[in-house]
Amino acid sequence: MVVLVDGPGRQISVPAVKEAANRHLGTALPVETIAGSWLTAAHLDDRQGQWVLLFGVFAVLVVAISIVVSNLAEFVRFSRRITALTVLSGNRTIYFSTAFFTLFLPLTIASLIGLVTNYWLATPMTAGAYSEGAAHSGPVLTAVLALTLGMALVVWLWGAYGALRLTARWQPTADRRGPGQGAAEAGRRLSTGPSAVAYWVAGGTPSCRRGDPEPACHRTDRQPGVKGTDSGMPKIGVVVLTMGDRPAELGALLASVAAQEGDPATVVVLGQGVKLPPLPDGVDSVELPENLGIPGGRNAGVAWLRERGGVDVVVVLDDDGLLPRTDTFRLIREAFAGNPRLGVAGFRIADETGASQRRHVPRLGGKNPLVSGPVTTFLGGGHAIRMSVIDQVGDFPAQFFYAHEETDFAWRALDAGWDIDYRADMVLQHPRTEASRHAVYYRNTGRNRVWLAKRHLPAVLVPVYLATWAAYTLVRRPPPSGLAAWWAGFFEGVRVACPPRRPMRWRTVWRMTRLGRPPVI
Numbered sequence: 001m002v003v004l005v006d007g008p009g010r011q012i013s014v015p016a017v018k019e020a021a022n023r024h025l026g027t028a029l030p031v032e033t034i035a036g037s038w039l040t041a042a043h044l045d046d047r048q049g050q051w052v053l054l055f056g057v058f059a060v061l062v063v064a065i066s067i068v069v070s071n072l073a074e075f076v077r078f079s080r081r082i083t084a085l086t087v088l089s090g091n092r093t094i095y096f097s098t099a100f101f102t103l104f105l106p107l108t109i110a111s112l113i114g115l116v117t118n119y120w121l122a123t124p125m126t127a128g129a130y131s132e133g134a135a136h137s138g139p140v141l142t143a144v145l146a147l148t149l150g151m152a153l154v155v156w157l158w159g160a161y162g163a164l165r166l167t168a169r170w171q172p173t174a175d176r177r178g179p180g181q182g183a184a185e186a187g188r189r190l191s192t193g194p195s196a197v198a199y200w201v202a203g204g205t206p207s208c209r210r211g212d213p214e215p216a217c218h219r220t221d222r223q224p225g226v227k228g229t230d231s232g233m234p235k236i237g238v239v240v241l242t243m244g245d246r247p248a249e250l251g252a253l254l255a256s257v258a259a260q261e262g263d264p265a266t267v268v269v270l271g272q273g274v275k276l277p278p279l280p281d282g283v284d285s286v287e288l289p290e291n292l293g294i295p296g297g298r299n300a301g302v303a304w305l306r307e308r309g310g311v312d313v314v315v316v317l318d319d320d321g322l323l324p325r326t327d328t329f330r331l332i333r334e335a336f337a338g339n340p341r342l343g344v345a346g347f348r349i350a351d352e353t354g355a356s357q358r359r360h361v362p363r364l365g366g367k368n369p370l371v372s373g374p375v376t377t378f379l380g381g382g383h384a385i386r387m388s389v390i391d392q393v394g395d396f397p398a399q400f401f402y403a404h405e406e407t408d409f410a411w412r413a414l415d416a417g418w419d420i421d422y423r424a425d426m427v428l429q430h431p432r433t434e435a436s437r438h439a440v441y442y443r444n445t446g447r448n449r450v451w452l453a454k455r456h457l458p459a460v461l462v463p464v465y466l467a468t469w470a471a472y473t474l475v476r477r478p479p480p481s482g483l484a485a486w487w488a489g490f491f492e493g494v495r496v497a498c499p500p501r502r503p504m505r506w507r508t509v510w511r512m513t514r515l516g517r518p519p520v521i
Contacts, residue, residue: 104156111148237311239301244274256323293401343418346378351432382428443489450493
Protein backbone atom coordinates (compact mmCIF):
# COMPACT_ATOMS: atom_id res chain seq x y z
CA MET A 1 0.00 0.00 0.00
CA VAL A 2 1.31 3.40 -0.99
CA VAL A 3 -0.04 6.55 0.73
CA LEU A 4 0.55 9.88 -0.98
CA VAL A 5 0.29 13.18 0.88
CA ASP A 6 1.01 16.74 -0.16
CA GLY A 7 2.14 19.84 1.70
CA PRO A 8 -0.13 21.91 3.94
CA GLY A 9 -2.81 23.80 2.07
CA ARG A 10 -2.27 21.81 -1.14
CA GLN A 11 -4.43 19.06 -2.64
CA ILE A 12 -3.17 16.11 -4.70
CA SER A 13 -4.78 15.63 -8.11
CA VAL A 14 -6.55 12.26 -7.93
CA PRO A 15 -6.76 11.83 -11.77
CA ALA A 16 -3.01 12.46 -12.09
CA VAL A 17 -2.23 9.84 -9.42
CA LYS A 18 -4.49 7.27 -11.12
CA GLU A 19 -2.86 7.94 -14.49
CA ALA A 20 0.65 7.46 -13.02
CA ALA A 21 -0.37 4.26 -11.19
CA ASN A 22 -1.91 2.73 -14.29
CA ARG A 23 1.16 3.60 -16.37
CA HIS A 24 3.83 2.24 -13.99
CA LEU A 25 2.03 -0.30 -11.75
CA GLY A 26 -0.69 -1.67 -13.99
CA THR A 27 -4.42 -1.22 -14.27
CA ALA A 28 -5.27 -3.90 -11.70
CA LEU A 29 -4.08 -1.76 -8.84
CA PRO A 30 -6.96 0.15 -7.15
CA VAL A 31 -6.47 3.86 -6.42
CA GLU A 32 -8.80 5.55 -3.91
CA THR A 33 -9.00 8.63 -1.78
CA ILE A 34 -9.00 8.04 1.97
CA ALA A 35 -12.54 7.09 3.15
CA GLY A 36 -13.85 7.43 -0.41
CA SER A 37 -15.97 4.29 -0.21
CA TRP A 38 -17.33 5.43 3.13
CA LEU A 39 -18.44 8.74 1.62
CA THR A 40 -20.19 6.90 -1.23
CA ALA A 41 -22.22 4.85 1.25
CA ALA A 42 -22.98 7.95 3.26
CA HIS A 43 -24.17 9.69 0.09
CA LEU A 44 -26.62 6.85 -0.55
CA ASP A 45 -27.90 7.13 3.01
CA ASP A 46 -28.31 10.87 2.51
CA ARG A 47 -30.41 10.32 -0.64
CA GLN A 48 -32.61 7.86 1.24
CA GLY A 49 -32.97 10.40 4.04
CA GLN A 50 -34.27 12.96 1.55
CA TRP A 51 -37.00 10.52 0.50
CA VAL A 52 -37.93 10.10 4.15
CA LEU A 53 -38.12 13.89 4.48
CA LEU A 54 -40.34 14.18 1.38
CA PHE A 55 -42.80 11.52 2.52
CA GLY A 56 -42.71 12.88 6.07
CA VAL A 57 -43.59 16.42 4.97
CA PHE A 58 -46.40 15.07 2.80
CA ALA A 59 -47.76 12.99 5.68
CA VAL A 60 -47.63 15.98 8.07
CA LEU A 61 -49.50 18.12 5.54
CA VAL A 62 -52.19 15.43 5.14
CA VAL A 63 -52.60 15.19 8.92
CA ALA A 64 -52.71 18.99 9.27
CA ILE A 65 -55.34 19.36 6.53
CA SER A 66 -57.40 16.58 8.09
CA ILE A 67 -57.31 18.28 11.48
CA VAL A 68 -58.25 21.65 9.96
CA VAL A 69 -61.16 20.22 7.94
CA SER A 70 -62.42 18.24 10.94
CA ASN A 71 -62.31 21.27 13.25
CA LEU A 72 -63.96 23.53 10.66
CA ALA A 73 -66.76 21.02 10.11
CA GLU A 74 -67.38 20.73 13.85
CA PHE A 75 -67.35 24.52 14.24
CA VAL A 76 -69.83 25.01 11.37
CA ARG A 77 -72.14 22.42 12.94
CA PHE A 78 -71.98 24.23 16.26
CA SER A 79 -72.46 27.68 14.68
CA ARG A 80 -75.74 26.55 13.11
CA ARG A 81 -77.12 25.82 16.56
CA ILE A 82 -76.56 29.37 17.82
CA THR A 83 -77.47 31.23 14.63
CA ALA A 84 -80.92 32.27 15.87
CA LEU A 85 -79.52 33.52 19.18
CA THR A 86 -76.81 35.59 17.51
CA VAL A 87 -79.24 37.12 15.01
CA LEU A 88 -81.80 38.09 17.61
CA SER A 89 -79.29 39.38 20.17
CA GLY A 90 -76.98 41.02 17.64
CA ASN A 91 -73.92 39.62 19.44
CA ARG A 92 -72.19 38.10 16.43
CA THR A 93 -68.75 38.47 17.97
CA ILE A 94 -69.40 35.11 19.64
CA TYR A 95 -68.32 33.48 16.39
CA PHE A 96 -64.89 35.08 16.60
CA SER A 97 -64.36 34.22 20.26
CA THR A 98 -65.62 30.65 19.77
CA ALA A 99 -63.53 30.14 16.66
CA PHE A 100 -60.53 31.49 18.55
CA PHE A 101 -60.83 28.85 21.30
CA THR A 102 -61.85 25.95 19.04
CA LEU A 103 -59.68 26.59 15.97
CA PHE A 104 -56.86 29.08 16.50
CA LEU A 105 -55.82 28.17 20.06
CA PRO A 106 -55.65 24.34 19.60
CA LEU A 107 -53.61 24.68 16.40
CA THR A 108 -51.27 27.16 18.05
CA ILE A 109 -50.78 24.99 21.14
CA ALA A 110 -50.19 21.91 18.97
CA SER A 111 -47.56 23.80 16.98
CA LEU A 112 -45.76 24.91 20.14
CA ILE A 113 -45.87 21.39 21.60
CA GLY A 114 -44.46 20.00 18.35
CA LEU A 115 -41.60 22.48 18.31
CA VAL A 116 -40.77 21.85 21.98
CA THR A 117 -40.82 18.09 21.36
CA ASN A 118 -38.55 18.49 18.34
CA TYR A 119 -36.14 20.55 20.40
CA TRP A 120 -36.15 17.98 23.21
CA LEU A 121 -35.59 14.99 20.90
CA ALA A 122 -32.74 16.74 19.09
CA THR A 123 -31.00 17.90 22.26
CA PRO A 124 -28.96 14.64 22.77
CA MET A 125 -27.52 15.07 19.26
CA THR A 126 -26.62 18.73 19.82
CA ALA A 127 -25.44 18.67 23.43
CA GLY A 128 -24.10 15.13 23.96
CA ALA A 129 -21.08 13.20 22.81
CA TYR A 130 -22.21 13.34 19.19
CA SER A 131 -22.73 17.09 19.10
CA GLU A 132 -19.71 17.98 17.00
CA GLY A 133 -21.01 20.19 14.19
CA ALA A 134 -24.67 19.59 15.13
CA ALA A 135 -26.91 22.47 16.20
CA HIS A 136 -30.57 23.41 16.31
CA SER A 137 -31.69 25.26 13.19
CA GLY A 138 -33.17 28.50 14.50
CA PRO A 139 -34.33 29.80 11.08
CA VAL A 140 -36.09 26.51 10.27
CA LEU A 141 -37.87 26.39 13.63
CA THR A 142 -38.88 30.05 13.29
CA ALA A 143 -40.18 29.49 9.75
CA VAL A 144 -42.21 26.45 10.86
CA LEU A 145 -43.68 28.39 13.79
CA ALA A 146 -44.58 31.36 11.55
CA LEU A 147 -46.18 29.02 8.99
CA THR A 148 -48.28 27.21 11.57
CA LEU A 149 -49.37 30.46 13.24
CA GLY A 150 -50.34 31.84 9.84
CA MET A 151 -52.34 28.70 9.09
CA ALA A 152 -54.06 28.95 12.48
CA LEU A 153 -54.94 32.60 11.81
CA VAL A 154 -56.37 31.81 8.37
CA VAL A 155 -58.41 28.90 9.73
CA TRP A 156 -59.74 31.05 12.58
CA LEU A 157 -60.91 33.88 10.31
CA TRP A 158 -62.20 31.40 7.73
CA GLY A 159 -64.37 29.65 10.29
CA ALA A 160 -65.66 32.87 11.87
CA TYR A 161 -66.59 34.55 8.59
CA GLY A 162 -68.11 31.33 7.28
CA ALA A 163 -70.38 31.27 10.32
CA LEU A 164 -71.27 34.93 9.73
CA ARG A 165 -72.38 34.07 6.19
CA LEU A 166 -74.68 31.42 7.62
CA THR A 167 -76.14 34.04 9.95
CA ALA A 168 -76.87 36.36 7.04
CA ARG A 169 -79.02 33.66 5.39
CA TRP A 170 -80.87 32.62 8.54
CA GLN A 171 -84.67 32.94 8.70
CA PRO A 172 -87.12 32.11 11.51
CA THR A 173 -88.85 28.77 11.19
CA ALA A 174 -92.24 30.42 10.63
CA ASP A 175 -90.87 32.44 7.70
CA ARG A 176 -89.42 29.34 6.05
CA ARG A 177 -92.69 27.40 6.42
CA GLY A 178 -94.78 30.12 4.86
CA PRO A 179 -97.63 32.35 6.04
CA GLY A 180 -99.63 30.96 8.93
CA GLN A 181 -97.45 27.88 9.44
CA GLY A 182 -95.56 27.54 12.67
CA ALA A 183 -96.64 30.98 13.90
CA ALA A 184 -97.60 29.70 17.34
CA GLU A 185 -94.26 27.96 17.75
CA ALA A 186 -92.34 31.04 16.61
CA GLY A 187 -94.33 33.25 18.98
CA ARG A 188 -93.64 30.89 21.87
CA ARG A 189 -89.90 30.96 21.14
CA LEU A 190 -89.80 34.74 20.97
CA SER A 191 -91.79 35.12 24.18
CA THR A 192 -89.42 32.84 26.08
CA GLY A 193 -86.20 33.95 24.36
CA PRO A 194 -83.29 35.82 25.86
CA SER A 195 -83.59 39.34 27.20
CA ALA A 196 -81.85 40.64 24.10
CA VAL A 197 -85.03 39.88 22.11
CA ALA A 198 -87.10 42.03 24.44
CA TYR A 199 -84.50 44.76 24.11
CA TRP A 200 -84.81 44.56 20.31
CA VAL A 201 -88.60 44.84 20.45
CA ALA A 202 -88.31 47.75 22.89
CA GLY A 203 -86.51 49.90 20.34
CA GLY A 204 -82.99 48.57 19.71
CA THR A 205 -81.72 46.97 16.52
CA PRO A 206 -80.48 43.42 15.86
CA SER A 207 -76.91 44.82 15.95
CA CYS A 208 -77.31 46.33 19.44
CA ARG A 209 -75.70 45.22 22.66
CA ARG A 210 -76.59 46.45 26.11
CA GLY A 211 -74.36 49.34 27.07
CA ASP A 212 -73.35 50.17 23.50
CA PRO A 213 -72.62 53.88 23.14
CA GLU A 214 -74.50 56.25 20.90
CA PRO A 215 -74.76 56.13 17.94
CA ALA A 216 -73.50 52.58 17.37
CA CYS A 217 -76.55 51.01 18.95
CA HIS A 218 -79.61 53.10 18.05
CA ARG A 219 -81.53 53.82 14.91
CA THR A 220 -80.61 56.73 12.72
CA ASP A 221 -83.78 58.59 13.62
CA ARG A 222 -82.69 58.48 17.23
CA GLN A 223 -79.22 59.90 16.57
CA PRO A 224 -78.25 62.93 18.61
CA GLY A 225 -78.69 65.98 16.41
CA VAL A 226 -76.55 69.07 16.13
CA LYS A 227 -77.25 72.31 17.83
CA GLY A 228 -78.01 74.96 15.27
CA THR A 229 -77.65 78.63 14.81
CA ASP A 230 -80.60 80.87 14.06
CA SER A 231 -80.55 79.46 10.55
CA GLY A 232 -80.58 75.89 11.84
CA MET A 233 -76.92 75.21 10.99
CA PRO A 234 -74.28 74.05 13.46
CA LYS A 235 -71.87 76.54 15.00
CA ILE A 236 -68.15 76.24 14.37
CA GLY A 237 -65.26 76.75 16.76
CA VAL A 238 -61.66 76.90 15.48
CA VAL A 239 -58.57 75.73 17.40
CA VAL A 240 -55.10 76.79 16.23
CA LEU A 241 -51.89 75.73 18.01
CA THR A 242 -48.67 77.67 17.54
CA MET A 243 -45.10 77.75 18.81
CA GLY A 244 -44.91 81.47 18.05
CA ASP A 245 -42.34 81.04 15.27
CA ARG A 246 -44.69 81.62 12.30
CA PRO A 247 -46.36 85.00 12.85
CA ALA A 248 -46.78 85.77 9.15
CA GLU A 249 -48.29 82.37 8.34
CA LEU A 250 -50.54 82.56 11.41
CA GLY A 251 -51.82 85.98 10.33
CA ALA A 252 -52.60 84.69 6.83
CA LEU A 253 -54.47 81.69 8.26
CA LEU A 254 -56.59 83.84 10.57
CA ALA A 255 -57.41 86.18 7.68
CA SER A 256 -58.61 83.20 5.59
CA VAL A 257 -60.75 82.04 8.54
CA ALA A 258 -62.32 85.49 8.86
CA ALA A 259 -63.12 85.48 5.12
CA GLN A 260 -65.31 82.36 5.37
CA GLU A 261 -68.93 82.62 4.30
CA GLY A 262 -71.75 82.49 6.85
CA ASP A 263 -71.82 83.23 10.54
CA PRO A 264 -68.39 84.01 12.04
CA ALA A 265 -66.69 81.17 13.89
CA THR A 266 -65.35 81.25 17.43
CA VAL A 267 -61.56 81.25 17.06
CA VAL A 268 -58.97 80.54 19.76
CA VAL A 269 -55.19 80.48 19.29
CA LEU A 270 -53.14 78.62 21.89
CA GLY A 271 -49.45 79.31 22.46
CA GLN A 272 -47.54 76.18 23.43
CA GLY A 273 -45.47 77.63 26.27
CA VAL A 274 -44.71 80.83 24.32
CA LYS A 275 -45.94 84.40 24.30
CA LEU A 276 -48.38 85.04 21.49
CA PRO A 277 -48.01 87.91 19.00
CA PRO A 278 -50.84 90.46 18.59
CA LEU A 279 -53.91 88.79 17.09
CA PRO A 280 -56.78 90.23 14.98
CA ASP A 281 -59.94 91.45 16.63
CA GLY A 282 -62.40 88.68 17.41
CA VAL A 283 -59.68 86.06 17.93
CA ASP A 284 -59.18 84.81 21.50
CA SER A 285 -55.78 83.77 22.81
CA VAL A 286 -54.59 81.31 25.45
CA GLU A 287 -50.95 81.11 26.51
CA LEU A 288 -50.29 77.65 27.91
CA PRO A 289 -47.63 77.43 30.62
CA GLU A 290 -45.70 74.74 28.70
CA ASN A 291 -45.68 72.80 25.45
CA LEU A 292 -48.37 70.15 25.96
CA GLY A 293 -47.74 68.50 22.62
CA ILE A 294 -50.19 68.41 19.75
CA PRO A 295 -52.90 66.24 21.41
CA GLY A 296 -52.58 68.04 24.75
CA GLY A 297 -52.81 71.45 23.09
CA ARG A 298 -55.90 70.42 21.12
CA ASN A 299 -57.51 69.12 24.28
CA ALA A 300 -56.90 72.50 25.93
CA GLY A 301 -58.48 74.26 22.95
CA VAL A 302 -61.53 71.99 23.00
CA ALA A 303 -61.92 72.54 26.75
CA TRP A 304 -61.82 76.31 26.20
CA LEU A 305 -64.50 76.09 23.48
CA ARG A 306 -66.64 73.83 25.63
CA GLU A 307 -66.45 76.28 28.52
CA ARG A 308 -67.25 79.14 26.16
CA GLY A 309 -70.31 77.23 24.93
CA GLY A 310 -72.32 77.35 21.74
CA VAL A 311 -69.95 75.26 19.58
CA ASP A 312 -71.20 72.19 17.74
CA VAL A 313 -68.25 71.44 15.44
CA VAL A 314 -64.56 71.89 16.31
CA VAL A 315 -62.23 72.75 13.40
CA VAL A 316 -58.50 72.21 13.97
CA LEU A 317 -56.01 73.94 11.65
CA ASP A 318 -52.21 74.06 11.44
CA ASP A 319 -50.78 77.52 12.06
CA ASP A 320 -48.85 77.43 8.75
CA GLY A 321 -51.91 76.42 6.75
CA LEU A 322 -54.35 78.52 4.72
CA LEU A 323 -57.96 78.13 3.58
CA PRO A 324 -57.85 79.03 -0.13
CA ARG A 325 -61.63 78.78 -0.50
CA THR A 326 -64.19 80.95 1.26
CA ASP A 327 -66.91 78.28 1.32
CA THR A 328 -65.07 75.70 3.44
CA PHE A 329 -67.01 76.44 6.63
CA ARG A 330 -70.29 76.39 4.71
CA LEU A 331 -69.40 72.92 3.42
CA ILE A 332 -68.61 71.82 6.97
CA ARG A 333 -71.97 73.06 8.26
CA GLU A 334 -73.85 71.35 5.45
CA ALA A 335 -71.95 68.08 5.91
CA PHE A 336 -72.63 67.79 9.64
CA ALA A 337 -76.21 69.01 9.39
CA GLY A 338 -76.97 66.61 6.53
CA ASN A 339 -75.48 63.47 8.10
CA PRO A 340 -76.27 62.94 11.81
CA ARG A 341 -73.82 60.00 11.88
CA LEU A 342 -70.87 62.06 10.61
CA GLY A 343 -68.32 62.33 13.39
CA VAL A 344 -65.20 63.63 11.63
CA ALA A 345 -64.56 65.35 8.29
CA GLY A 346 -60.94 65.33 7.15
CA PHE A 347 -59.59 68.05 4.87
CA ARG A 348 -57.50 67.54 1.76
CA ILE A 349 -53.99 68.88 2.38
CA ALA A 350 -52.52 70.49 -0.76
CA ASP A 351 -49.31 72.39 -1.35
CA GLU A 352 -48.96 75.72 -3.17
CA THR A 353 -49.34 73.98 -6.54
CA GLY A 354 -52.53 72.16 -5.50
CA ALA A 355 -50.84 68.74 -5.28
CA SER A 356 -51.33 66.42 -2.30
CA GLN A 357 -48.49 64.34 -0.91
CA ARG A 358 -49.06 60.61 -0.71
CA ARG A 359 -48.89 60.60 3.10
CA HIS A 360 -51.69 63.19 3.19
CA VAL A 361 -54.26 60.88 1.58
CA PRO A 362 -55.82 58.64 4.29
CA ARG A 363 -56.12 55.60 2.04
CA LEU A 364 -53.80 52.67 1.36
CA GLY A 365 -51.37 53.67 -1.35
CA GLY A 366 -52.30 57.36 -1.11
CA LYS A 367 -54.46 57.13 -4.23
CA ASN A 368 -57.17 59.44 -5.57
CA PRO A 369 -56.62 62.58 -3.47
CA LEU A 370 -59.41 64.37 -5.39
CA VAL A 371 -62.03 61.74 -4.56
CA SER A 372 -64.09 62.14 -1.37
CA GLY A 373 -65.41 59.19 0.59
CA PRO A 374 -65.52 57.28 3.88
CA VAL A 375 -62.13 56.48 5.46
CA THR A 376 -60.75 55.08 8.71
CA THR A 377 -58.60 58.02 9.85
CA PHE A 378 -58.02 61.72 9.19
CA LEU A 379 -55.21 64.24 8.97
CA GLY A 380 -54.26 66.39 11.94
CA GLY A 381 -53.41 69.50 9.90
CA GLY A 382 -57.02 70.20 8.98
CA HIS A 383 -60.17 68.47 10.19
CA ALA A 384 -63.58 69.07 11.75
CA ILE A 385 -65.01 67.02 14.65
CA ARG A 386 -68.51 67.03 16.05
CA MET A 387 -68.30 68.23 19.66
CA SER A 388 -70.63 65.47 20.85
CA VAL A 389 -68.20 62.87 19.48
CA ILE A 390 -65.44 64.29 21.68
CA ASP A 391 -67.84 64.28 24.63
CA GLN A 392 -68.62 60.61 23.97
CA VAL A 393 -65.27 58.99 23.07
CA GLY A 394 -62.95 61.31 25.01
CA ASP A 395 -60.06 63.65 24.24
CA PHE A 396 -56.98 63.08 22.12
CA PRO A 397 -54.36 60.93 23.94
CA ALA A 398 -52.10 63.53 25.56
CA GLN A 399 -49.46 60.86 26.32
CA PHE A 400 -48.70 60.55 22.59
CA PHE A 401 -47.42 64.17 22.48
CA TYR A 402 -46.87 63.89 18.72
CA ALA A 403 -47.75 61.29 16.02
CA HIS A 404 -50.78 59.02 15.54
CA GLU A 405 -53.08 60.82 17.98
CA GLU A 406 -55.59 61.24 15.11
CA THR A 407 -55.62 57.48 14.44
CA ASP A 408 -56.22 56.79 18.13
CA PHE A 409 -59.21 59.16 18.12
CA ALA A 410 -60.48 57.83 14.78
CA TRP A 411 -60.50 54.21 15.96
CA ARG A 412 -62.50 55.15 19.05
CA ALA A 413 -64.99 57.11 16.95
CA LEU A 414 -65.41 54.22 14.50
CA ASP A 415 -65.90 51.76 17.34
CA ALA A 416 -68.65 54.04 18.70
CA GLY A 417 -70.44 53.90 15.35
CA TRP A 418 -69.55 57.31 13.88
CA ASP A 419 -68.57 57.96 10.26
CA ILE A 420 -65.31 59.54 9.13
CA ASP A 421 -65.28 61.24 5.72
CA TYR A 422 -62.39 62.47 3.62
CA ARG A 423 -63.54 65.63 1.84
CA ALA A 424 -61.51 66.61 -1.19
CA ASP A 425 -63.48 69.86 -1.52
CA MET A 426 -62.44 71.04 1.96
CA VAL A 427 -58.90 72.17 1.21
CA LEU A 428 -56.14 73.33 3.54
CA GLN A 429 -53.16 74.78 1.70
CA HIS A 430 -49.98 73.73 3.48
CA PRO A 431 -46.28 73.96 2.54
CA ARG A 432 -44.80 70.72 1.22
CA THR A 433 -42.78 69.25 4.07
CA GLU A 434 -41.51 65.91 5.34
CA ALA A 435 -42.76 64.47 8.62
CA SER A 436 -39.20 63.45 9.54
CA ARG A 437 -38.32 67.15 9.99
CA HIS A 438 -39.48 66.86 13.59
CA ALA A 439 -36.73 65.85 16.02
CA VAL A 440 -38.96 63.32 17.79
CA TYR A 441 -40.53 61.87 14.65
CA TYR A 442 -38.88 58.43 14.54
CA ARG A 443 -38.95 57.74 18.27
CA ASN A 444 -42.54 58.89 18.78
CA THR A 445 -43.72 57.04 15.68
CA GLY A 446 -42.27 53.76 16.92
CA ARG A 447 -43.56 54.23 20.47
CA ASN A 448 -47.03 55.45 19.57
CA ARG A 449 -47.62 52.62 17.09
CA VAL A 450 -47.15 50.15 19.94
CA TRP A 451 -49.35 52.19 22.28
CA LEU A 452 -52.02 52.42 19.60
CA ALA A 453 -52.11 48.65 19.21
CA LYS A 454 -52.03 47.98 22.97
CA ARG A 455 -54.88 50.43 23.60
CA HIS A 456 -57.33 49.49 20.86
CA LEU A 457 -56.64 46.24 18.97
CA PRO A 458 -57.89 42.78 19.94
CA ALA A 459 -55.00 40.85 21.47
CA VAL A 460 -54.53 38.52 18.52
CA LEU A 461 -54.10 41.43 16.10
CA VAL A 462 -51.47 43.28 18.15
CA PRO A 463 -48.44 41.22 16.98
CA VAL A 464 -49.71 41.24 13.38
CA TYR A 465 -50.08 45.02 13.39
CA LEU A 466 -46.67 45.62 14.96
CA ALA A 467 -44.92 43.14 12.66
CA THR A 468 -46.49 44.82 9.63
CA TRP A 469 -45.29 48.27 10.68
CA ALA A 470 -41.83 47.02 11.60
CA ALA A 471 -41.47 45.46 8.15
CA TYR A 472 -42.80 48.62 6.49
CA THR A 473 -40.30 50.75 8.40
CA LEU A 474 -37.40 48.53 7.33
CA VAL A 475 -38.53 48.61 3.69
CA ARG A 476 -38.54 52.42 3.74
CA ARG A 477 -34.86 52.32 4.80
CA PRO A 478 -34.68 55.30 7.15
CA PRO A 479 -31.25 56.69 8.06
CA PRO A 480 -29.33 54.65 10.67
CA SER A 481 -29.91 57.27 13.36
CA GLY A 482 -33.63 57.37 12.54
CA LEU A 483 -33.90 53.57 12.56
CA ALA A 484 -32.14 53.40 15.94
CA ALA A 485 -34.53 56.04 17.32
CA TRP A 486 -37.52 54.12 15.89
CA TRP A 487 -36.51 50.88 17.57
CA ALA A 488 -35.82 52.72 20.83
CA GLY A 489 -39.34 54.15 20.70
CA PHE A 490 -40.76 50.74 19.74
CA PHE A 491 -39.30 49.04 22.80
CA GLU A 492 -40.30 51.98 24.97
CA GLY A 493 -43.88 51.43 23.84
CA VAL A 494 -43.62 47.73 24.69
CA ARG A 495 -42.12 48.47 28.11
CA VAL A 496 -44.24 51.46 29.18
CA ALA A 497 -48.00 51.18 29.64
CA CYS A 498 -50.39 53.69 28.08
CA PRO A 499 -53.84 53.05 29.57
CA PRO A 500 -56.67 52.60 29.18
CA ARG A 501 -56.94 49.43 27.09
CA ARG A 502 -60.30 49.21 25.35
CA PRO A 503 -60.10 46.76 22.41
CA MET A 504 -62.36 47.58 19.49
CA ARG A 505 -65.15 45.21 18.61
CA TRP A 506 -64.69 42.69 15.81
CA ARG A 507 -67.45 44.28 13.81
CA THR A 508 -65.37 47.48 13.85
CA VAL A 509 -62.42 45.47 12.52
CA TRP A 510 -64.65 44.15 9.74
CA ARG A 511 -66.02 47.63 9.04
CA MET A 512 -62.51 49.03 8.67
CA THR A 513 -61.62 46.13 6.39
CA ARG A 514 -64.60 46.90 4.16
CA LEU A 515 -63.48 50.54 4.05
CA GLY A 516 -60.18 49.38 2.58
CA ARG A 517 -57.91 49.64 5.61
CA PRO A 518 -58.01 46.75 8.10
CA PRO A 519 -56.36 47.66 11.42
CA VAL A 520 -53.27 45.56 10.71
CA ILE A 521 -51.92 47.73 7.86
